[in-house]
Amino acid sequence: MKLKALVSGVFAVSTLFATSALAGPQSCPSTLRFADTGIEGMEEMVRTYHQFQEKLGGILDINIEFFPVSDRTATVNALQFEQVDMILAGPSEYAVMRARQDVKMMVGIERTEYGTAFVVHEDSGIYSLEDLRGKHIAMKDPGSTTGHIIPSMMLNEAGFDIDRDLRISLLDGARFEALVNRDVDAMGSGVRDVARLEERDPNGRYRVIAESDTMPRDIFVARGGISDACVAYVSEKMYEHGDALMDAILGPGERRKYVGSRFVNDLTEDEYDRITEAYALVGFPLN
Structure with a gap:
């Protein structure tokens, strides 16, 4: 056979x-x-x-x-x-x-749509990864491919020391509310999470400032x-x-x-x- x-x-x-x-x-x-x-x-x-x-x-x-x-x-x-x-x-x-x-x-x-996206409020004044220096970023859970490892790598490749140049909080499901409520400046998570964010906050306006490869x-x-x-x-x-x-x-x-x-x-x-x-x-x- x-x-x-x-x-x-x-x-x-x-x-x-x-x-x-x-x-x-x-x-x-x-x-x-x-x-x-x-x-x-x-x-x-x-x-x-x-x-x-x-x-x-x-x-x-x-x-x-x-x-x-x-x-x-x-x-x-x-x-x-x-x-x-x-x-x-x-x-x-x-x-x-x-x-x-x-x-x-x-x-x-x-x-x-399997990749990482960094998203911010449209009125944040943040337009690129370079603008995240000194900012607070929400991510998913430890070891998540699109919600931790890849966004951390993207920041590293953008020239950041992720332990010194910015603040990262691993918030899992609370990452959406953290960005909606402006408790953080940006969210690094899966590409599909951008649509989920907009569903949770239909009146909010958001901008994707960077995306990874598939x-x-x-x-x-x-x-x-x-x-x-x-x-x-x-x-x-x-x-x-x-x-x-x-x-x-x-x-x-x-x-x-x-x-x-x-x-x-x-x-x-x-x-x-x-x-x-x-x-x-x-x-x-x-x-």
């Missing part, structure tokens, strides 16, 4: 067709434990991914169980102790995982102990049924960030090197 086998490990994921008698449900554990690094708690996992769980289990003919993780550190620990088999991660989370544990690339999700894709990651044959089988099936799986992810309405997204199988390690470099540039340890 010809399969779109996906090269895992330190090299690349590509549309490689291979024949393997081992690549099927029998090559995998009878149950695959699934986690999303952006979801905390079993209740939220069930609410967000119950349709995906049922759809993927049926496609693979494998039982899918949830294993919720509380943060990035918990994810790495779960990998170390073989408590989880498959994880959906953002670029930052994957950069941390591959630095600390043996993991294998699977398929990815290519998101629309980010690397989100990625499904297998723990290192999962066989290559299983990784190839699961990846091929997920890519083949990508539209149905995306509908299942979007169905409950909890993962709106994936609206307009698609499954991809052309991931390479190189695209995540950019995130690793960003961590080093801004002085955040991966290990």
